[in-house]
Amino acid sequence: MAAGSSLALPPKLVKIGGVIASLVLTFIGLTAITFTIGRVMPADPVLAIVGDRASQEVYDQVFLQLGLDKPVYIQYSKYLGQLLQGDLGTSIMTAQPVAEDILRFFPATLELATVATLLGVFVGIPMGVLAAVKQGRWPDHVVRVIGLIGYSAPIFWLGMIALLVFYAKLGWVAGPGRLDVYYDSIVDPVSGILLLDAALAGEWDIFHNALDHLILPASILGTFALAYIARMTRSFMLDQLSQEYILTARVKGMPEWQVIWGHAFRNVLVQLITIIGLTYASLLEGSVLTETIFSWPGIGLYITNSLFNNDMNAVLGGTIVVGVCFVGINMLSDLLYKLVDPRVR
Amino acid sequence: MSALTLRGWLLAESPASKAQARCQRLFIGWLAFRRNPVAVIGLLIIVSLVLIALLAPWLTLNAALEPDLANRLIPPGSQHWFGTDELGRDILDRIIWGSRITLYIVGLVSIIVVPIGLLIGVVAGYVGGWVDNVLMRLTDIFLAFPRLILAMALVAALGPGLENAVLAIALTTWSPFARIARAEALTIRNSDFILAARMQGVSTAGILARHVAPLCMSSVIVRLTLDMAGIILTAAGLGFLGLGAQPPTPEWGAMISLGRQYLIDQWWVPTMPGIAILVVSLGFNLLGDGLRDVFDPKSGGG
Amino acid sequence: MDNSPLLSVEDLHVTYHTPTGLVQAVKGVSFDLGREKLGIVGESGSGKSQTGRAILGLTAPGGVVRAKRLEFDGINLLHADQRTLRRVRGGGISMIMQDPKYSLNPVMTVGKQIEEAFLVHSNDSKAEARRRTLEMLRAVRIREPERVYEAYPHEVSGGMGQRIMIAMMMMPEPSIIIADEPTSALDVTVQLQVLAVLDDMISERGMGLIFISHDLNLIASFCDRILIMYGGQVMEECRAAELAQAKHPYTRGLLDCLPRLDGAREELAVLQRDPVWLETRGGSQ
Numbered sequence A: 001m002a003a004g005s006s007l008a009l010p011p012k013l014v015k016i017g018g019v020i021a022s023l024v025l026t027f028i029g030l031t032a033i034t035f036t037i038g039r040v041m042p043a044d045p046v047l048a049i050v051g052d053r054a055s056q057e058v059y060d061q062v063f064l065q066l067g068l069d070k071p072v073y074i075q076y077s078k079y080l081g082q083l084l085q086g087d088l089g090t091s092i093m094t095a096q097p098v099a100e101d102i103l104r105f106f107p108a109t110l111e112l113a114t115v116a117t118l119l120g121v122f123v124g125i126p127m128g129v130l131a132a133v134k135q136g137r138w139p140d141h142v143v144r145v146i147g148l149i150g151y152s153a154p155i156f157w158l159g160m161i162a163l164l165v166f167y168a169k170l171g172w173v174a175g176p177g178r179l180d181v182y183y184d185s186i187v188d189p190v191s192g193i194l195l196l197d198a199a200l201a202g203e204w205d206i207f208h209n210a211l212d213h214l215i216l217p218a219s220i221l222g223t224f225a226l227a228y229i230a231r232m233t234r235s236f237m238l239d240q241l242s243q244e245y246i247l248t249a250r251v252k253g254m255p256e257w258q259v260i261w262g263h264a265f266r267n268v269l270v271q272l273i274t275i276i277g278l279t280y281a282s283l284l285e286g287s288v289l290t291e292t293i294f295s296w297p298g299i300g301l302y303i304t305n306s307l308f309n310n311d312m313n314a315v316l317g318g319t320i321v322v323g324v325c326f327v328g329i330n331m332l333s334d335l336l337y338k339l340v341d342p343r344v345r
Numbered sequence B: 001m002s003a004l005t006l007r008g009w010l011l012a013e014s015p016a017s018k019a020q021a022r023c024q025r026l027f028i029g030w031l032a033f034r035r036n037p038v039a040v041i042g043l044l045i046i047v048s049l050v051l052i053a054l055l056a057p058w059l060t061l062n063a064a065l066e067p068d069l070a071n072r073l074i075p076p077g078s079q080h081w082f083g084t085d086e087l088g089r090d091i092l093d094r095i096i097w098g099s100r101i102t103l104y105i106v107g108l109v110s111i112i113v114v115p116i117g118l119l120i121g122v123v124a125g126y127v128g129g130w131v132d133n134v135l136m137r138l139t140d141i142f143l144a145f146p147r148l149i150l151a152m153a154l155v156a157a158l159g160p161g162l163e164n165a166v167l168a169i170a171l172t173t174w175s176p177f178a179r180i181a182r183a184e185a186l187t188i189r190n191s192d193f194i195l196a197a198r199m200q201g202v203s204t205a206g207i208l209a210r211h212v213a214p215l216c217m218s219s220v221i222v223r224l225t226l227d228m229a230g231i232i233l234t235a236a237g238l239g240f241l242g243l244g245a246q247p248p249t250p251e252w253g254a255m256i257s258l259g260r261q262y263l264i265d266q267w268w269v270p271t272m273p274g275i276a277i278l279v280v281s282l283g284f285n286l287l288g289d290g291l292r293d294v295f296d297p298k299s300g301g302g
Numbered sequence C: 001m002d003n004s005p006l007l008s009v010e011d012l013h014v015t016y017h018t019p020t021g022l023v024q025a026v027k028g029v030s031f032d033l034g035r036e037k038l039g040i041v042g043e044s045g046s047g048k049s050q051t052g053r054a055i056l057g058l059t060a061p062g063g064v065v066r067a068k069r070l071e072f073d074g075i076n077l078l079h080a081d082q083r084t085l086r087r088v089r090g091g092g093i094s095m096i097m098q099d100p101k102y103s104l105n106p107v108m109t110v111g112k113q114i115e116e117a118f119l120v121h122s123n124d125s126k127a128e129a130r131r132r133t134l135e136m137l138r139a140v141r142i143r144e145p146e147r148v149y150e151a152y153p154h155e156v157s158g159g160m161g162q163r164i165m166i167a168m169m170m171m172p173e174p175s176i177i178i179a180d181e182p183t184s185a186l187d188v189t190v191q192l193q194v195l196a197v198l199d200d201m202i203s204e205r206g207m208g209l210i211f212i213s214h215d216l217n218l219i220a221s222f223c224d225r226i227l228i229m230y231g232g233q234v235m236e237e238c239r240a241a242e243l244a245q246a247k248h249p250y251t252r253g254l255l256d257c258l259p260r261l262d263g264a265r266e267e268l269a270v271l272q273r274d275p276v277w278l279e280t281r282g283g284s285q
Helices: A011-040 A045-050 A056-066 A072-085 A099-132 A138-152 A155-169 A194-201 A204-241 A244-251 A256-294 A299-308 A312-340 B006-011 B018-034 B039-055 B091-127 B129-144 B149-156 B162-173 B175-188 B191-200 B204-240 B252-262 B268-295 C048-056 C082-091 C110-119 C126-139 C145-152 C158-170 C188-205 C215-223 C240-243 C249-257
Strands: C007-017 C022-035 C037-041 C063-066 C069-072 C093-096 C176-180 C208-213 C225-232 C233-239
Touching: A011 A072, A011 A312, A011 B129, A011 B149, A045 A056, A045 B252, A045 C126, A099 A138, A099 A194, A099 A204, A099 A256, A099 A299, A099 A312, A099 B091, A138 A204, A138 B204, A138 B268, A138 C126, A155 A204, A155 A256, A155 B204, A155 B252, A155 B268, A194 A204, A194 A312, A204 A256, A244 A256, A244 B252, A244 C082, A244 C249, A256 B149, A256 B204, A299 A312, A299 B149, A312 B129, A312 B149, B006 B018, B018 B039, B018 B268, B039 B091, B039 B268, B091 B162, B091 B175, B091 B204, B091 B252, B129 B149, B129 C063, B149 B162, B149 B204, B175 B204, B175 C022, B191 B204, B204 B252, B204 B268, B204 C215, B252 B268, C007 C048, C022 C048, C022 C233, C037 C215, C048 C063, C048 C082, C048 C176, C048 C208, C069 C110, C082 C093, C082 C176, C110 C126, C110 C158, C126 C145, C126 C158, C158 C188, C176 C188, C176 C225, C176 C249, C188 C208, C208 C215, C215 C240, C225 C240, C233 C240, C233 C249, C240 C249
Parallel strands: C037 C208, C037 C225, C093 C176, C176 C208
Antiparallel strands: C007 C022, C007 C063, C007 C069, C225 C233
8 A cells, every 4th residue: 555645546446446337337338239229229119019919008108118209318318227226127928027037037047057167167177187288198189079069069959969868868867847847836936046945945856856957958058168168278277387387396396286286277277267257157148048948947048938929128138137147247257366366466 | 493383482482572472471371270180170171161052053952942741751861861851851952052051141240240340449459549448348348248149139129030140140249359450450550660651641541451450360360260160159049049041041050940849759850950060160160270370379279 | 525426417318309300409418516516508509408407307298318327316317216206306406497487386475385395395394394484585585584475476576586496496405406597587786696695505505506507707707617518518518717728619719709898809709600519429329
């Protein structure tokens, strides 16, 4: 802290202020885009919201609600105001507020994305390290091939094939959906995360069933996460292993595994935080297609169904929520990185 | 002897013309690229894709892709290598015609994204100041958005269709290129040869167009190739959701969607188009990796 | 004092197999090292650093090390297993590198890195390790050892970083230190400080030092004996005091190139390289 400079703000505050300003600006940009998509782009924004079977009264009502007779920037500020109050409009599909619907569907996606990320992290990282340490030899090639396929395969197709093989043909896992039908609505949705709720209620049958349903979609999403994380880990590790301090560690007489994990990996960990954050955020998005294949009642399926039903409010509402989460997670991981890397402090 | 052969000309110590220098650079780049067998496979895949798309009318059994209900859902065999779909159409034929759509998407997105990205990036990097700030804020906002979801929302507003899908994808993909172009422009901005051009009275637009932009091209192209797989997958995803090309257009993602209900007993219907997507995506990834190793070997590509 | 050499190197070869052919980084280097300061001087690519790495068995992958003899403290370093080599590294022979910005782990505190050097070779407690670390930091003339202990490498200056390196490499009490361009990344005044610290520690403990550098003047003033390398081979070996009477044309060329403050000079000489010097001399292999 600079003593004697009473006018300067403490640097930490400036930094946090910068992050907040960034967040606000991005949020405004996001909402500007969804606003444009929702109000400016369609030929008739009211029709886009109420559907073409609505009565004239409903049409007029929404017309006034949107303030379409007023200039664009007033419409936008109205829109922004509504958003900040948590009002995402009403869905024409369910006639409920979109915000409520999304809240109901969100935990399922959270559950899926979290388990998939954990899979990606705990399998992908060791794979990446192994590939880097054995560079050029067969473990490296195997890891790179797996990574490439995970990267290049359309995720919905992979999910389909997995369902065909592991569910239809081999019967190793349960099929689409989160639970077998007769288990539905038995457990109280405390957190919305089935595994947690079932465990809390002690309903181990249901827990087991939920796991059976979760494992395949999480693995498919996880494959994508795995491919990315393994690839980046390998790249970072190769970078670190060529640094001088690794030579120093070896000169000290340290066993190789300690050189790899205690020194090289420790430097990689810091960079991996950003990668894991990015992965988690992109899985939120990737779940759209996975949920469609596995009939997983998450926000991805919600957006897709709303799309088919031309439920504009729902689609845009879902887009904003996912967008905000995306941005939020990225910023969080950025912040975490700055906290953990001693060089930046 | 050596000066007269093509190889000699390409490896000559002092090029006689700008054209020769350019050819030489390409040749040396090619030699480096060639050493990476995996990258060459990627190149072969993409070249095959282009050839198949061009020669589609001659490669297919039934160029018109008409339904043939008598022959529906035949498993892969000698007459129909990939089997037939629910309307009796040969799947291999549809995949071959679908390659044209894939190329169309790839081409159209590239044509939109590269100029926009270059323009914004170069202007931001070269001019600097508040212009830079504003443009980068804009870039960041688009970068921050999840690609597929934004594309879905756009298509929801504009209506399904191939061109709308392409537009949606382009709008969500241009940001990284602007960033790359800006980074390069920042590095080049203070070079002596730029200063020399300015002193000769070349306008800013001229400098940007003739000097700065060409130097950004290689990074942009590498990034484009690497991103291409993602673009194809997003397009397939949109097609799968019914938001891209409409039936009966043989877009690969849409084919998977239509064939989904036949997955269990007639697995080949949705599986084959997926393999096509996988192979093409793989090709671009391998090619992109190879190009990156040639242009920037320090980036940990092994 | 014991007069047998600490380290014996005879006909050392380091060869790399590259896509464009064989590269012989070291071609038949031989020397003995006692409790003295031996300097190895050469240009870039003369093989001096490669010699140091080969002694520790840390040649980069792709390099093949051959020698008639590579012996330290009765241990044959060529045929030793990994466990023995790891014992020798740090505990017997240690190495200081050029730039502490790169040779220290950026995400670990200085104290922890120094402790590590000690704990790898002993079963003592962490408390003991910490005590010794602070003691060693004082020994390399760092004034606030507790503060430096908690610091990260990027928070200390270049000179301090090198002294930290020295402290770290002295912890397991080796008999030989290989210093690979230890002062090349430092300012001249800091150079002298660091060298003074190094000198003291080596004399106090009766250690052997291999000082690798491209700076002929520095080596001449600091070391007892000098090895001059070029193209992977030893061109000449002499006592530091007798450097001015060196006989080999390469050495004479180097000496002539050095600017001198005394005596009139019209033009600075340029080293004329004789391709004969690159030819392999003597011996088979």
